[in-house]
Amino acid sequence: MIEAVGLTKRYGRTVAVDNLSFTVKPGRVTGFLGPNGAGKSTTMRMILGLDRPDAGRVLIDGRPYRELDRPLRTVGALLDAKWVHPNRSARAHLQWLAKSNALPARRVDEVLELVGLSGVAGRRAGGFSLGMAQRLGIAAALLGDPEILLFDEPVNGLDPEGILWIRQFMRRLAAEGRTVFVSSHLLSEMALTAEDLVVVGRGRLIAQCSTAEFVDNASESSVRVRSPQLDRLRTALLHKGFTVHTEPTAEGNALVVSAATSDQVGEIAAAQGVVLHELSPQRGSLEEAFMQLTSDSVQYRTDVSPVAGDGAAQNDRLVPAGK
Numbered sequence: 001m002i003e004a005v006g007l008t009k010r011y012g013r014t015v016a017v018d019n020l021s022f023t024v025k026p027g028r029v030t031g032f033l034g035p036n037g038a039g040k041s042t043t044m045r046m047i048l049g050l051d052r053p054d055a056g057r058v059l060i061d062g063r064p065y066r067e068l069d070r071p072l073r074t075v076g077a078l079l080d081a082k083w084v085h086p087n088r089s090a091r092a093h094l095q096w097l098a099k100s101n102a103l104p105a106r107r108v109d110e111v112l113e114l115v116g117l118s119g120v121a122g123r124r125a126g127g128f129s130l131g132m133a134q135r136l137g138i139a140a141a142l143l144g145d146p147e148i149l150l151f152d153e154p155v156n157g158l159d160p161e162g163i164l165w166i167r168q169f170m171r172r173l174a175a176e177g178r179t180v181f182v183s184s185h186l187l188s189e190m191a192l193t194a195e196d197l198v199v200v201g202r203g204r205l206i207a208q209c210s211t212a213e214f215v216d217n218a219s220e221s222s223v224r225v226r227s228p229q230l231d232r233l234r235t236a237l238l239h240k241g242f243t244v245h246t247e248p249t250a251e252g253n254a255l256v257v258s259a260a261t262s263d264q265v266g267e268i269a270a271a272q273g274v275v276l277h278e279l280s281p282q283r284g285s286l287e288e289a290f291m292q293l294t295s296d297s298v299q300y301r302t303d304v305s306p307v308a309g310d311g312a313a314q315n316d317r318l319v320p321a322g323k
């Protein structure tokens, strides 16, 4: 269990983490989501005692990291997969880590096996692909067989096979009862991997809930409906106060009814004797929910503005949000 209470970190005038409180429970994969610069890495560093909070505290099983008797047996972390001596073999890297942390040498071969690197254990880690380097980083995090695992953007830059492997591996670690806390800006990825979410923007907590709740609460549900009597249906829906727009489809026009349930639309159609060919609830995506909730919190956003001297040209530039 990880508990952050009023966690705050400033770098000069930048408030990287701002009065952040959340809880990460065991037996689940919890996603840590936020736009760039939202304070995810800073928070992870504070959990691991690598950065000191200016205010508040973060506890691991009730104690600050610095007070843990055997930290690597309690918490394992993958912060940067490239943190490895390039000329050392994967096995030598893990042996060095095990030795310097008083962990049993036999654990090295166990974790190499767990992450599927036994066959390349003698190869130079510097020659590893990103996917292999991530596996090595995960092996290092697992050396002390910890109950709590932190992964900072573990699928960044991986191919689909590598992403699938990490996703399944995290679920497996959580199914073993471990606490798995994983940061990502890949929302669709988190929708597939994480059961719970801690969502941050500009260092502040935006939401802490299950992934399903987050999508349900943050995104508006709508209903798509097709009918041979579309005009009659549209008139009836507008009369009832619904917002409706027309959407061309391969099968002809459909209506999309905002903030409605399929029950409501179906009953209005029945009352009018309108035949339906389709009545499908549309759930908002995690991406939509995320954009809606964090739109005020992104530190930088892309603004499209004309380039000086060329009125027709458009230029992407980064501007502070809210300007």
Ligand SMILES: Nc1ncnc2c1ncn2[C@@H]1O[C@H](COP(=O)(O)OP(=O)(O)OP(=O)(O)O)[C@@H](O)[C@H]1O
Pocket (backbone or CB within 6 Å): 011, 014, 015, 016, 017, 034, 035, 036, 037, 038, 039, 040, 041, 042, 043, 185, 299
């Ligand atoms: N060592 C540092 N010195 C100064 N400012 C820092 C430092 N580390 C982080 N920051 C600033 O703190 C804020 C939060 O950064 P952080 O890296 O924690 O965010 P993040 O959510 O992990 O972002 P990203 O997804 O881009 O890695 C940013 O404004 C960043 O520029």
